[in-house]
Amino acid sequence: MAPLPHPLAVLSEEETSIARDVVLAQHPKTIIQFREIYLSEPGKDQLREFLTLEHAGRLSPTTPRPPRLALCQYDVIGSDRLPVYQEALVDVNTRKRVEHRVIAKEHHASLTLAEFDTVVERCLASPLFKEAIAEFNLPEGFDVVIEPWPYGGLDDTDPKRRFFQALCFATNSRKNNPDANFYSYPLPIIPVMDAVTQEIIRVDRPATGGKGDGLEQQTFNRDIVAHCKDSEYVPELLENGTRKDLKPLNVVQPEGPSFTITNESLVEWQKWRFRVAFNPREGATIHDVWYDGRSVMYRLGISEMTVPYADPRPPYHRKQAFDFGDGGGGNMANNLSLGCDCLGVIKYFDAILTGPDGTPKKLPNAICLHEQDNGIGWKHSNWRTGRAVVTRHRELVVQFIITLANYEYIFAYKFDQAGGITVESRATGILNVVNIDPGKTSEYGNVVSGGVLAQHHQHLFCVRMDPAIDGPNNSVVIEESHPVPMNEATNPHGNFYRVTNQTIERATYLDAAPQLNRVIKMVNPNKKNPISQKAVAYKFTPLATQLLLADPNSIQARRAQFAQHHVWVTKYRDTELYAGGRYTLQSQVEVEGVADAVKRGDPVDNTDVVVWNTFGITHNPRVEDWPVMPVEIFQLMIRPSDFFTENPALDVPSSKNVSSRVVQSECCHDSHI
Amino acid sequence: MAPLPHPLAVLSEEETSIARDVVLAQHPKTIIQFREIYLSEPGKDQLREFLTLEHAGRLSPTTPRPPRLALCQYDVIGSDRLPVYQEALVDVNTRKRVEHRVIAKEHHASLTLAEFDTVVERCLASPLFKEAIAEFNLPEGFDVVIEPWPYGGLDDTDPKRRFFQALCFATNSRKNNPDANFYSYPLPIIPVMDAVTQEIIRVDRPATGGKGDGLEQQTFNRDIVAHCKDSEYVPELLENGTRKDLKPLNVVQPEGPSFTITNESLVEWQKWRFRVAFNPREGATIHDVWYDGRSVMYRLGISEMTVPYADPRPPYHRKQAFDFGDGGGGNMANNLSLGCDCLGVIKYFDAILTGPDGTPKKLPNAICLHEQDNGIGWKHSNWRTGRAVVTRHRELVVQFIITLANYEYIFAYKFDQAGGITVESRATGILNVVNIDPGKTSEYGNVVSGGVLAQHHQHLFCVRMDPAIDGPNNSVVIEESHPVPMNEATNPHGNFYRVTNQTIERATYLDAAPQLNRVIKMVNPNKKNPISQKAVAYKFTPLATQLLLADPNSIQARRAQFAQHHVWVTKYRDTELYAGGRYTLQSQVEVEGVADAVKRGDPVDNTDVVVWNTFGITHNPRVEDWPVMPVEIFQLMIRPSDFFTENPALDVPSSKNVSSRVVQSECCHDSHI
Known part of the structure; x- marks a missing residue:
């Protein structure tokens, strides 16, 4: 018998169909309307055991594997014609329902x-x-x-x-x-x-x-x-058509890409090794990230986002979307081959979504993966000899794009040659707009076209990082740089500043503090960098963007606790993936979101810790954002910090790119005036 | 007689030589040691008059032009062998010295x-x-x-x-x-x-x-x-050589670049039109920036930067560089053809520097200009029809790189198709390090290699923007987004936030305030956007990076006032270009820098206003920054804000790039384990 697929591989069409059949068999003579069927990721203990064997090269066809569990979400339409929302876990290998629950009425299933x-x-x-x-x-x-x-x-x-x-x-x-x-x-x-x-x-x-x-x-x-x-x-x-003076700029990779893909989910590139998965809620997720034989992240995903609108006129206060929880970011993912979304040599990954009858629906090309050049990577010129050594900064990009009616978000996980991971969000698409009387302007938004008011709003994203910095047990350290008053003993000339490091003991939240250069480090307190003697770490500087503006007692605020602080630190729990809670549609308050996880007050030092980062944009629209908005770009930069013993990109070749050339007279001329 | 060169063209080698000869003739029988000879840009009144004719297409060979003035900086070695630093302005056309001054002894000339x-x-x-x-x-x-x-x-x-x-x-x-x-x-x-x-x-x-x-x-x-x-x-x-698994990624422009260059200084690209100049102090500067027939900026430059080190042990408090004022950023510019600094089709500009004897020294390829792709520019998918329209975000990059002994900075002015200008700084090169005893660690820095302590330090940049938003008279407006407590009259559901706009009346400084989403708008109060009815503007969000940490009474702080606030707003004055003052070498206090300009308290509403933005990095080195540091990237994003009547990139073609391709089996395989 062939072994089960890799525990992180998305459910195949066949597995999805099996799960559906098992659910249907449990509810005979009833109408079932399916919402979603997708892989329920194995619990971490189980998965880690498997991954440890995998990394040790000790997998064999007979290695025990975690069961393939399908999370099935569906409505059972009873005799009173009222749908009852239920969830079941189905083991698609044994074809057994292993868990089942009727969701309490205060929660609403995500929309379809x-x-x-x-x-x-x-x-x-x-x-x-x-x-x-x-x-x-x-x-x-x-x-x-x-x-x-x-x-x-x-x-x-x-x-x-x-x-x-x-x-x-x-x-x-x-x-x-x-x-x-x-x-x-x-x-x-x-x-x-x-x-x-x-x-x-x-x-x-x-x-x-x-x-x-x-x-x-x-x-x-x-x-x-x-x-x-x-x-x-x-x-x-377009009245005047498109511009004619833009000449092609091609990205050509004559020898093909530098990455390899094994079994459609394992990506290897420039010492990086990770798995790409997809689910209807989060879209693309990244798993089991290693660099040069060392573990970095267990899991990385876009956990949630909310878009509250600030127009106080009823019923506009009801305009608040949770773009991952309400309908599923993955459900809204684009087929990327339909637009010219990337340059160069592109690998696409398909996704499997679910039809109302539970049949698998393939979404082709839901994720793309490609390399890109991002300018100079490092450079030094020796002024004594004139010798310059310069490398380019190559990135591997895992990208997916979601469309929410009028609006789009482009999400990318970018891996670079210097050991960095950047989570990027680009906001684009069409503003959500309402009618305004002729000639009027508003304090609730900007008039971007005749009769069209684009209301003030915010976009607040939350990225969930489940670090595994050189091993499973990590801590979170707050590094700050503090001024020190001039004093004879420690700062005689006033130039000294003190760098402080504080380990977080218990689950908590905190905010960006650029005036203190606050940096969040995910460290492994059990592994020291042999050169600096500091704990090996990855770090990020929380983007100091404005948090949720709604009154704390408003419904908007109560259901989006996660949007009220930049950083949340929690103890890992299986299935605790969603910053805004499992059920956001029509929620009145954030239930079992990251704020509740923090309230448990778990110890988080030297254990399995999760770090959540909220950032966003207060979007007071410009006329230039109409009719389709130029991308607004946000980047969460996760960087090694004394994780390595030197610049990991030091061995990137600095050879001159042979296809670049100096411009000829084609562009340039003299005029005598 | 041929007309004079364009008033913004850098001095030619011939003009430089003339200036030198005029200076030498004024100091017969004396030893003259030259420091710099470069164009003294015309006063704004005079230049604007010329530019107005130029933009109206009314230039002729006989149009009067501002004189070509060479700023000559040199030491006169007297009979006592003591050098006396002097400056002269020479009209290279009339071959006359038109101004001359001996610089007071409390100022030091920049180093050579x-x-x-x-x-x-x-x-x-x-x-x-x-x-x-x-x-x-x-x-x-x-x-x-x-x-x-x-x-x-x-x-x-x-x-x-x-x-x-x-x-x-x-x-x-x-x-x-x-x-x-x-x-x-x-x-x-x-x-x-x-x-x-x-x-x-x-x-x-x-x-x-x-x-x-x-x-x-x-x-x-x-x-x-x-x-x-x-x-x-x-x-x-390198002990193990360079990595072998990076395959080439080429940028190919088969039809050549989309830009044109006239007379080596006028750049036209995608509705943008501006001039590139160069001087030994600031390096590349950008002048007379227009978009689609409308003025945007009079001048844009990197004004100053300072790098104070935080090790309190004497004499390390003396480690504080002013990388533009001390020796001249332009003087330290790289010859870019020596490294593979850019991809694609590249136009290089030469610079003219000055030898100790006043002879012009050509620095080839001091500035490069090229196009690059920066991902998706805008996208919308109509979920009803499945139709996706997506454009790429093409940028035109004007780049120069300076090497300051161990360290390098890569500066780029990036123009995009959506009317945006991004000023980018990339920090790279080799950390400045000192010896530390075996086995020790330090609270003053990080040990990055055996015996090598990389001290904590900051890099604080200041970008000078001289806006000309749709005309010469502009104002500066602070836009903020404020929460409003829930109340029956104006905010019954608590979702409303108030957007405030405050015009700055008098020269001042202010800081980033991300908690208020503080945005700085450079507006033309005399021109309304016909759609939104708001004053046309360009805006930027000051990066909320940590300001100078040194004690305010320290020498480090006193000589770097500009590094103590994020935004400075001043009334324009000719030659007031340098945030840290004209003379920074060995300065004890910032003299005639931006703080002094603010102290004048000039009215700055609806007049010729200048905006300065300070941002930076508190750099507590990582082991990964050794031996050459991966780039750390900062971007000041200057964006139109109701300047246009729609997304200026709307007419960018969305055609599929023909050279992109889907990966073949070359990258991908299945494994049965």
Whole structure:
């Protein structure tokens, strides 16, 4: 019998189908609507045992492997037609359900695209919705577009009921182009659907006023989009076409890439070795990261993000997305071959998602992997001899891109030759916008196109780092640099500053402190660097970006505790992966998120510790962010700190790139004026 | 007669020679030692008049042009053999000296490499120095290397005297390689030379102790480098050679570059138009920056940087370099063709420096210009249709690299297709290190190699922005995002935050405030964005990096006021270019630097305003920074903010790059274990 796949390999289509069949067999004569089926990663004790054998080269076809467990999330539609959300763990090898629970009603399952389809369908059929639309005089040839949204946090409605809302737009159908940008014609109506009854229960009418108009709608403008205009981005609809003076810049790798991939998940490149996985919640995740035979990270993932909007006019306070928890970042991942997303030689990884009937749905090219050049890596010129030695900074990039209706995020894990890992987030896509009356401006956002208000909002990301710095037991140390007053004994000339190191004893949170040059070190207190005598470490400087602005008592804040501090340090627990809690959709408060994990107060010194980093952007939109926003880039830089005994990139060849050349007269000329 | 060169063109070799001849003619029968001769940029009134005609297409060969003024800096050696530092402005067209001044003795001229040569020469001849060296038993085949340094700030010595110090190392000459890394054998002696008498007046003996050993030297170890070891970086000296598994990654531009260069200084690329210049102080500077027919910046330059060291043991408090003011960043610029510094198609610019006799010395390839790809520029996928539109983010890079003995900085001005300008600094090179006794560690730095202590230090950069946002008169606005307590009237659900804008009235300084998302906007209060109704602007978020740590009363701090706040806003004055003051070498206090400019308290609203941004790194070295440090990257991102009426990169073509390809089986295989 062939051995089980690697314990970190994503579930195959076959395994997914087996899991579905086991679930269906447990619920005979019942309607089952599947949400997700994906690998439940093995517990760390079990997985570590396997990985230890693997790294020792002692795996054989008969080595015991952790069971392949499928986490199945589904609704059971009972005789009362009410769906009951349940989760099961299925061992796909033994074809047995090994765990099963009915999720308590205060939690909502994450949404599915099928639910969104229902919202669109029910709006179109709803008399309430039709009445609302009829209040407007849409120009001839304009159709209504319904953009379903999670309902945000509930405050005034029964939290056990499941709702969806939708933002509405008009699209100029006379263009005969399904990619005409409807976002430039926002309609001020927000239908609300009860997800259980599938009824449109209400159509909210947000205000369209400006400064001084207050929080409530004043009067309704029937010509609701007369002051809006086309804002196209697909090339064939651009009024003046695309620019003609950009010449090609090609990345060519004549000998192929420098990486190797084994069994579709093990990546080896420039002394790095790690596994790439994918799940519908986090998208691409990175596992079992080693450098030159030494362990660095057990797991690295984008844990959560929240996007709260700051427009106080009801019901805009409900605009708060949790882009990983609400619908699954991985579920929203792009097929990357559809756009020219990377240059050079690219390796794509497929993902397996789940259809409503539980069948596996392949998402081709959900992750891409490629090398890129990032400028000079290190350089020194000897001024005595004129000899310059310079190397380039090559990076290996694992990238995935998610689309959340109007908006996109590009996430990349970048490994470099100097032992560094950079987690990058690029925000792009189309701003989420609402209608504003002609000629008005607003203190709640910026007018980015006629009649289009882009509301102030924040994007707060949380990256989860599960370090394994040269072994399983690590500590977290806060390094700071403090000024020292001039004094005869220790600082006679005033130039001294003191570098302090404080080990965190118990689970806690803390914030960036650039004025102290606060650096977070993940150290192995049991391994000393033979040169510096310091504990081997990886470090990062938490980005000093603004934290969540919402009032601490607001629903927005209560359900996003993780967004209120930059760094969280917790003791590892299996399945504790989600900073904002397991269930974020329509949550009223963060449940079992990172803040709760901290509250346990576990000892975190010299043990299996997890570090979470929150950073983000307060996004007060610019006109330049319209109609599609140029990327805004954030980088969490995780760097070795006395982990190695020298610059790990020292042996990178410094040979001149033969294909570079000096420009000829083609670019350059003299003018006599 | 041919018209004068463009007023911003650097002085030609011919013009430099004329200036020299005029100076020599003014000082007959005297010895003149030249320091620098370079273009004195025209006053803004005069230059703006010319540029206005140029942009209107109304230049002709007979258009009056600002005179070509050469700033000549030189020592006049009088009959008492004492050099007197003087400066003259020479009109190279009329061959007349138009201004002349003798610099007051409290200021010191910046150093020249000729002075450094003298330090080396005089050390080798000095009995004091020979005695100091004789205290050590250097292993057979080891020679002494003398590394001249500026003397830092004076506190206990006559400030009118000019000194140099030198750090000393030993080099293993048996390697027969002049690029063997001598920095790994530091010697604890610091000779001091009087620059006027050229005498070695003293040899300081810094301590080599560790924790608990106090500030003073205890006992001297004769086998001073016995515990040091080779730390090589040139490839032929690496013990295991260079890695073999890195395959080539080529940047190929088959149709050539997308830029054009006219008259060696005017660069046009992707709607950008600007001039590149060079001077021995700042290196590459950027002038007269326009985008699509609209003015953005009058001038952009790296104004100053300081590198204070934090080891309190005398005389290490004197280790504080001003890398632009002390010796001239431009003077230290690399010939970029000597290393493989860039990929793709590269345009190089030469620079003209000055020899001690005033003759022009061409520095070939001092600046390079090339295009690069920086990942995705913007993307949106329509989830309804599956259509993805994605563009790449192309950048044009103007780069120069300076070497300051052991250390290098890579500076780049990057222009992008979305109207952004990024000023980037990469720190690399070899750490400045000192000897430490065997087995000890220190609270003043990190041991990075046997016997090698890399002291804690800071790098503080200051970028000078002279904006011309859509015209000459600009204001500076502080935008902040403030939380608002939940309240029925304005924030019933607690999600609202208030965005404030405050115009700066009078010259001032201020600091980064990430907790308020503080953004600095350079606005034109006379031009409104037609869509948002806001003043057109460019903005940047000051990097919240740690400011100068030295005690405010220390010499280090007094001479580096500019390093004590992140942002400085001043009224423009001709020639006010240097944040740390015109004369930094051996300064005791910052004179006529940006702090003094602020003290004038000029009105800065709707006028010709200058914005200075200080940022940096507190560099507590890692073992990984040895022997050559991987780049540490800082980016000041200057971005349009309601300057345009849409994303300026909207018309970038989204066509698929034809040379990219999907990886074949070459990288990938399955294993059955």
